Amino acid sequence: MIIVRNLSKSFPPGRRVLDKLSFQADEGELIALLGASGSGKTTLFRCLMLKEKWDDGQYIYGGTDITQINAWDKIKLRKEWAYLEEKPSLNLKKSALKNVLSALLFKKSWIRFLTGTVSEDDHMEAMDYLDKVGLLDKAQEPVEKLSGGEKQRVAICKALIKGAKVIFADEPVSGLDPEAAMRVLEDLQHICRKEKLLVFCSLHQVELAEKFGSRIWGLSDGKLTVDIAGRRLTQREKDLIF
Numbered sequence: 001m002i003i004v005r006n007l008s009k010s011f012p013p014g015r016r017v018l019d020k021l022s023f024q025a026d027e028g029e030l031i032a033l034l035g036a037s038g039s040g041k042t043t044l045f046r047c048l049m050l051k052e053k054w055d056d057g058q059y060i061y062g063g064t065d066i067t068q069i070n071a072w073d074k075i076k077l078r079k080e081w082a083y084l085e086e087k088p089s090l091n092l093k094k095s096a097l098k099n100v101l102s103a104l105l106f107k108k109s110w111i112r113f114l115t116g117t118v119s120e121d122d123h124m125e126a127m128d129y130l131d132k133v134g135l136l137d138k139a140q141e142p143v144e145k146l147s148g149g150e151k152q153r154v155a156i157c158k159a160l161i162k163g164a165k166v167i168f169a170d171e172p173v174s175g176l177d178p179e180a181a182m183r184v185l186e187d188l189q190h191i192c193r194k195e196k197l198l199v200f201c202s203l204h205q206v207e208l209a210e211k212f213g214s215r216i217w218g219l220s221d222g223k224l225t226v227d228i229a230g231r232r233l234t235q236r237e238k239d240l241i242f
């Protein structure tokens with residue numbers, strides 16, 4: 001699904017954050033990305049979402065070379081990508097359901113967009129996704145009343161209803177208690193398998209990467225120093241990352 005060759009990225013005045021990264025990532029994979037603070041995890045995600053200009057490298061997405069993509073095609077492609085942040089950007093005053101439906105803004109017809117109406121199908125789809133993450137009973141609750149983990153699960157529903165094929169989850173469980181963190185990662189793992197999405201998930205805790213990653217990457221000194229199938233890391237592998 002994604003093939004990257006020799007991705008490099010520096011920030012002025014010459015700090016090289018990503019150094020000739022090459023990899024292939026496929027649908028149905030949940031890639032747990034580990035790395036010390038400042039190792040470049042967010043930068044890697046931003047480069048893959050074309051929010052950062054690459055210094056060098058080739059990017060093949062869905063079989064098409066998108067290295068030199070134009071602005072219009074970039075907008076179209078971004079609809080297939082969703083970004084989950086540590087603090088999800090949701091409208092706190094609106095209900096979970098309305099937040100999920102807001103992701104359809106650009107998918108709806110112009111008439112519906114202008115009148116703010118929602119079709120029965122959209123409504124049912126949103127409710128289905130909320131059900132999948134166990135939030136059906138909170139659908140009408142204003143998001144400000146939801147816990148951190150529940151907010152993150154609403155953000156996952158937004159990604160799903162948008163039709164995202166790739167999810168970039170940037171430390172989605174930082175700041176959550178262990179139980180809430182597990183629930184969010186279980187949901188991500190479930191939808192990744194069920195909907196055949198590609199999920200990149202940066203994490204700080206090694207144990208969570210081991211438990212939920214179908215693949216584990218370690219980023220250090222701008223390079224992928226570890227790229228293994230999900231399992232417990234050896235001490236040597238941990239040393240290569242941190």
Ligand SMILES: Nc1ncnc2c1ncn2[C@@H]1O[C@H](COP(=O)(O)OP(=O)(O)OP(=O)(O)O)[C@@H](O)[C@H]1O
Pocket residue numbers: 011012017035036037038039040041042043044
């Ligand atoms: N826009 C920018 N301009 C200059 N330097 C930047 C910019 N964005 C990131 N950096 C630098 O690039 C390096 C990697 O940052 P990045 O945020 O990707 O790391 P990270 O692994 O996500 O860190 P954390 O785990 O703390 O979130 C850091 O040294 C950071 O200061």
